[in-house]
Amino acid sequence: MEAGTPEMVRLEDLRVPGQLSGRKHILSIMVENKPGVLARVAGLFSRRGFNIDTLSVGPTDDPSISRITLTLDGAVHPIDQVTKQLHKLVNVLKIRDMEPTETVAREMALFKVSSAVENRAEIIQFAEIFRANVVDVARRTMTIEVSGSADKIEAFERMVRPHGLIEMVRTGEIAIARGSD
């Protein structure tokens, strides 16, 4: 655009970019590994009325930095506003809104299911199909570890629920960008 040509910007052509993406987002947030940082991040979400679907925190290869992975619904929250608010926290170093096609995302879950002798084989079969591991067996229960996408974990849950799901725990997703060639 050249200076001196105001006709190049017509008011009627100006648009505000769309706010809601309509899909699930995975945010990867690098934060300083200092006391209270998680409280700052979590507090920001609650006071701004942003709902977190899942959240997981852990160390990175650099001991001074932790990585928070959280998922939220872009149909409800303007992700741009969420990331800008997060950036205002002094302890937040870097935020990545992970691109779904270029991201490997995984979650782990533990399922404790009731397993009488007669359905034990069937449950083990499910576990094999889902490439899950049986990590504990007791007289009336079995505990199975599943990892994969959130969809896969939910599919496994649907399979075992009729057999008597006693307890379930999920880690929330973690994600990493795919390597580039």
Added chain:
Amino acid sequence: MRAADTLMESLKAEGVKDVFGIPGGANLPTYDALFDAEFRHVQVRHEQGGGHAAEGYAKASGRVGVAFATSGPGATNLVTAIADAMMDSVPTVFVTGQVRTELIGTDGFQEADILGATLPFVKHSFQVTDARQIPEYVHEAFHVASTGRPGPVLIDIPQDLSRADIDYVPRTEPVELPGYRPSIEGNIKQIRIAAKALANARRPIFYAGGGVVNGNASEELRELAGSDRFPVTSTLMGLGAYPSSGESWLGMLGMHGTFAANFAMDKADLIVAIGARFDDRITGKLSEFAPHAKVIHIDIDPAEISKNVGAHIPIVGDVKQVLPKLTREYRALQTDSTRLEEWWNSIRGWQREHPLYYEPGKDGEIKPQFMIEAMHRATQGDAIVTSDVGQHQMWAAQYYGFDKPRRWINSGGLGTMGFGLPAAVGAKVACPDEAVVCLGGDGSLIMNVQELATCVTNEIPVKVFLMNNGYMGMVRQWQELFWDRRYSSVEMGASPDWVKLAEAFGATGMRCEDAADLEETMVKALETEGPVLLDVRVAQEENCYPMIPPGQAARDMVEAPRGAVRE
């Protein structure tokens, strides 16, 4: 060196000249070190007062305001001031004492998790866990508080750590925080697009906020607005950023703004928001706000862009840097200002037909609006005016007419009653050569009236002009207009006797009940040495107009009834 002494050294290195606060158990080491410090400490009477004084100091001077408090209740008393400083982006540093390290988490005497309690209200905060962090955190705190979008920073120091002995090496290099790098410059491509949009606008309006005052960009705003016939309005916090005597000035906008400013926003084709945040008191009903306008939004805080109102041309940067660039780009386009002729005709029409108006008082009755006009005359329009929150605040915003920035100090975002007097203390300490008037309301003033003792003891000659209508007036107005006149707990009655109260504190008390004497009495109050409280008895049930009823749009604005016979 004792850690508490390094606290003083690093504050001194940051250029601190004045501090407000109250000692207590957990900050005894701090106060012991303060005993020998080279800066002034103003001992206030309540920590909230200390906090607001630090705010008033910062707002009047642009320098960082500092307040000290002890642990537990001392610290929690600061919370309102911290929240207030966050809402109005006031550069402040709060230093609280904390219980000894080994007591933290045990519910020790006067223990409160002040860091946790203030997380939602701070720009940043530091919990000292090692005495050697103290000087470092002070410098980081000042850096964060005063740069980018300013705000409050808290440093919490356990008592044992401030007594520890540490090596003190004065800091020489600038503060670097990896997660904190405000954008300052403004994207030049965006600025060029903005200039061209302005050149094509037929009905543009500049909407300036507190960011112009905070960013010391009044001069730059005047330049930009003067590069064509651009009409200018501002928020409550932006008053004084553009002179009210300037010919492009439309008055304040929003709930109690002028008809012309609100209608101009409603009909505008291009709004240039400068350091403003489209607060609900500005927009009214969001879905009907400025339906024809495209928006250029200039702000140093990227999170403000498209938070409430979508920005067509966002520019993130320091207004002081961005505005001159926009002026240059706009001037280079050499546009023809006759295109704005029709727009100004409409605006002048609104101004002519719908000016600010009130029924004059009869038989010596003092109308509150008249009181503000008298105050303007008595101070030659050039006092630093601090205010409490309510009707008197809105009338001052409408009728005082601020020509310079940092002359109007009030609590806009949080709307803290009781802000005015302690803020005046801070403003007077920051600007001892300026006349500082606290415009109080009778509902508000009493909330921090203890600071009169601070004024008397520390010889801070603040003049308090009390607009006394016997009610919490703004709440009464809402009960009258929207709650069927059911006046619930809004009457203040005749208590206290303000003149005697002032005298009890050792200040001068005065009273005025006749409009004919008002200006003269005010001049007398201003000329009287030391702190003065002038109790002005005004019309009791006056309403503040014009008004956009809550949740409605600008075009639903209600004006003052004319010639109505009062019941």
